[in-house]
Amino acid sequence: MQNPYLPYPVRIEEIITETEDKNLKTFKLVFLNPDDEKKFSYKAGQFAELSVAGKGEVPIGIASSPTEKGYLMFTINKVGLVTTTLHCMKPGDIIGIRGPLGNSYPWDILKGKNVLIIGGGFAFTTLRSSIVYMLDPANRPNFKNIHVIYGARSPGMLLYKDELTAWESRDDINMHITVDGTDDPEWKYNIGFVPTVTEQKAPPGNADTYAIICGPPIMIKFTQPVLDKLGYCHDNIIMSLEMRMKCGIGICGRCNIGKEFVCKDGPVFTLAQLNMMPKEY
Amino acid sequence: MKIIRINKENWADGLEKLKRSYRLFGPVKDNNLHVFKELDKGELPDCSYFNTRLSPKSIIYPQSEIMLEYELDESKEDHHILKEIDTDYSPRAVIGIRPCDAAAFLLVKRNFDTPEYKDPYWIKSYEATTFVGLACNNPQTTCFCTSAGSGPFYEKGLDLLLVDIGDYYFAKIITLKGENFLEAAGWDTEADGNAEEQIKTMKQKAEAKIISSIATDKLKDKTTTDLFDAPFWEEVAFACINCGACTYVCPTCWCFDIQDEVNGYSGIRMRNWDSCMFPLFTLHGSGHNPRSTNMQRFRQRFMHKLKYYVDKYNDGIQCVGCGRCTRLCPANIDIRKVCNLMNGYSA
Numbered sequence A: 001m002q003n004p005y006l007p008y009p010v011r012i013e014e015i016i017t018e019t020e021d022k023n024l025k026t027f028k029l030v031f032l033n034p035d036d037e038k039k040f041s042y043k044a045g046q047f048a049e050l051s052v053a054g055k056g057e058v059p060i061g062i063a064s065s066p067t068e069k070g071y072l073m074f075t076i077n078k079v080g081l082v083t084t085t086l087h088c089m090k091p092g093d094i095i096g097i098r099g100p101l102g103n104s105y106p107w108d109i110l111k112g113k114n115v116l117i118i119g120g121g122f123a124f125t126t127l128r129s130s131i132v133y134m135l136d137p138a139n140r141p142n143f144k145n146i147h148v149i150y151g152a153r154s155p156g157m158l159l160y161k162d163e164l165t166a167w168e169s170r171d172d173i174n175m176h177i178t179v180d181g182t183d184d185p186e187w188k189y190n191i192g193f194v195p196t197v198t199e200q201k202a203p204p205g206n207a208d209t210y211a212i213i214c215g216p217p218i219m220i221k222f223t224q225p226v227l228d229k230l231g232y233c234h235d236n237i238i239m240s241l242e243m244r245m246k247c248g249i250g251i252c253g254r255c256n257i258g259k260e261f262v263c264k265d266g267p268v269f270t271l272a273q274l275n276m277m278p279k280e281y
Numbered sequence B: 001m002k003i004i005r006i007n008k009e010n011w012a013d014g015l016e017k018l019k020r021s022y023r024l025f026g027p028v029k030d031n032n033l034h035v036f037k038e039l040d041k042g043e044l045p046d047c048s049y050f051n052t053r054l055s056p057k058s059i060i061y062p063q064s065e066i067m068l069e070y071e072l073d074e075s076k077e078d079h080h081i082l083k084e085i086d087t088d089y090s091p092r093a094v095i096g097i098r099p100c101d102a103a104a105f106l107l108v109k110r111n112f113d114t115p116e117y118k119d120p121y122w123i124k125s126y127e128a129t130t131f132v133g134l135a136c137n138n139p140q141t142t143c144f145c146t147s148a149g150s151g152p153f154y155e156k157g158l159d160l161l162l163v164d165i166g167d168y169y170f171a172k173i174i175t176l177k178g179e180n181f182l183e184a185a186g187w188d189t190e191a192d193g194n195a196e197e198q199i200k201t202m203k204q205k206a207e208a209k210i211i212s213s214i215a216t217d218k219l220k221d222k223t224t225t226d227l228f229d230a231p232f233w234e235e236v237a238f239a240c241i242n243c244g245a246c247t248y249v250c251p252t253c254w255c256f257d258i259q260d261e262v263n264g265y266s267g268i269r270m271r272n273w274d275s276c277m278f279p280l281f282t283l284h285g286s287g288h289n290p291r292s293t294n295m296q297r298f299r300q301r302f303m304h305k306l307k308y309y310v311d312k313y314n315d316g317i318q319c320v321g322c323g324r325c326t327r328l329c330p331a332n333i334d335i336r337k338v339c340n341l342m343n344g345y346s347a
């Protein structure tokens, strides 16, 4: 019997500090046993439990894309016990990983469609995975127009800055980067909150256009009416939820919303699905 | 179905014989209350009990259980790598378990043994166990098993059903595991032809003694969000102090927490029973808590048992009607009342 609680051992290969407040770091992990990497076959939108011996586990969205081989990437906000321990670790240290867990963004449905990605703050991790996945030369023909609206408090709080710049200069993806405010005279992108930029820049909703939205509750709350106004139907609005988790496999009973376990039946739900579920998240 | 007659004078001998091939668990008296524990050599189960205060779920699913272990000393080769531990999954038998409590394991099995993930700890313990039930001749006023999908002589979930006739037991064989158990004990006297009929009569008598019931027929068709938003929750939850006693004693509550514990350089990862009644259960690291109030946690417990579970598995409620939560609640919260409110509610 395969033990779903037993993590695969991984080595921290590289740690990158992402933001000016140093609260977000990206970890590149490499499997100690190459066979484990084959077993860990994932899709953009899934997450994993990172496991620190002696401290515990945390569910973290997979920030690397399935098209990037040889390593996994996670971007971690320093919050409490386990994430703080991770922030104090160094390359070479051994941790564990369980997964991939949860469903993913609905890639079967998204095939042949326009995709609008809306992200705010550090919830951009699985969105990065999705963008890298879609931009892969083998996959790009499977999608029509790709729009990305991504906002952070200030330029220094944006994740993956080099990649953002590279995507800006491409013509097969429409980037709309924004910050709440900045005194940087060099800043050449948008200034304003995500809902406002969405209103100005997002393509109109139709049967062929899907929005994936991840961010702090306040951003989601104000972006949703904008999407309604733009004509997005609730089946075409896709969200990824967060709940406190332990097992990550629908067994410990912790992360339910109604009868759905966010760890196993989610974390990705359409707004139409969420409308049928208790508002308890 | 074959029925064996066990004379009580052969009871103790048979049990001692069984201890050679099984770890035996049974009800014993501990400070005036009955608990299930592993029987020592020469120790007999006390089958004169009504039911244990705590459910026997811990025999399969201990309150604290080690899952994995690891070494933190960096000079050791496999340091920081989590490993499986050796656990004793040798055959065991629970003697004198009430039919409702055995049926509870079947409800819980759906959670631990799923098509996608198998919980090896729960499944291995469950599979190693023979369930020797003791039919309930004298149910209590708080029992409502017959309307909660089980009953005082309920057989599903058991391998063997014992019926206490006074000087002897009838042992009704339900599964091969049950048959093997009898064989190991050396109990092989077949009961006479009337036994079946006699058990049936006793079953009817016992069922007639159950005076309380719940109605669950309309739960399935209710809209989840209607029930969730129903106005009665504030009032029924008002007295609840979120002590968690109800979930602790319940045979069908299974939620757990996972924690690491380190002693020197060696550590374990363990799981511990947890409860949806505690605020920490859902508290995010950010401070946000989707169930920050008493009422929300109270509602979760009942919605889970009586609606979410019903919808998820389409085979009844997540409660066998043992009545423990009602008997032990310091605030007199009664699941029968809450269930009937839910079943009768229309938005």
Ligand SMILES: Cc1cc2nc3c(=O)[nH]c(=O)nc-3n(C[C@H](O)[C@H](O)[C@H](O)COP(=O)(O)OP(=O)(O)OC[C@H]3O[C@@H](n4cnc5c(N)ncnc54)[C@H](O)[C@@H]3O)c2cc1C
Residues within 6 Å of the ligand: A047, A056, A057, A058, A059, A060, A061, A062, A075, A076, A077, A078, A079, A080, A081, A082, A083, A084, A125, A126, A241, A242, A243, A244, A245, A246, A267, B283, B284, B285, B286
């Ligand atoms: C599907 C999913 C994806 C996530 N992706 C990311 C990500 O990409 N980057 C990131 O920085 N954070 C992410 N989080 C949030 C992250 O899991 C929490 O910040 C983290 O668990 C806090 O753990 P801690 O030990 O530092 O905090 P503590 O407050 O000490 O928490 C103790 C334990 O409670 C649980 N817990 C606490 N808060 C949360 C929470 N918000 N969500 C789930 N479990 C929690 C964990 O098991 C944690 O170890 C994600 C959460 C989920 C559910």
Ligand code: SF4
Residues within 6 Å of the ligand: B239, B240, B241, B242, B243, B244, B245, B246, B247, B277, B325, B328, B329, B330, B331, B332, B333
């Ligand atoms: S036993 Fe009673 S008071 Fe305690 S948590 Fe359960 S319902 Fe609330």
Ligand code: SF4
Residues within 6 Å of the ligand: B246, B249, B250, B251, B252, B253, B305, B318, B319, B320, B321, B322, B323, B324, B325, B326, B335
């Ligand atoms: S909810 Fe109450 S009555 Fe039902 S099985 Fe649990 S303890 Fe027994």
Ligand code: FES
Residues within 6 Å of the ligand: A244, A245, A246, A247, A248, A249, A250, A251, A252, A253, A254, A255, A256, A261, A262, A263, A264
């Ligand atoms: S985290 Fe255990 S059920 Fe979802």
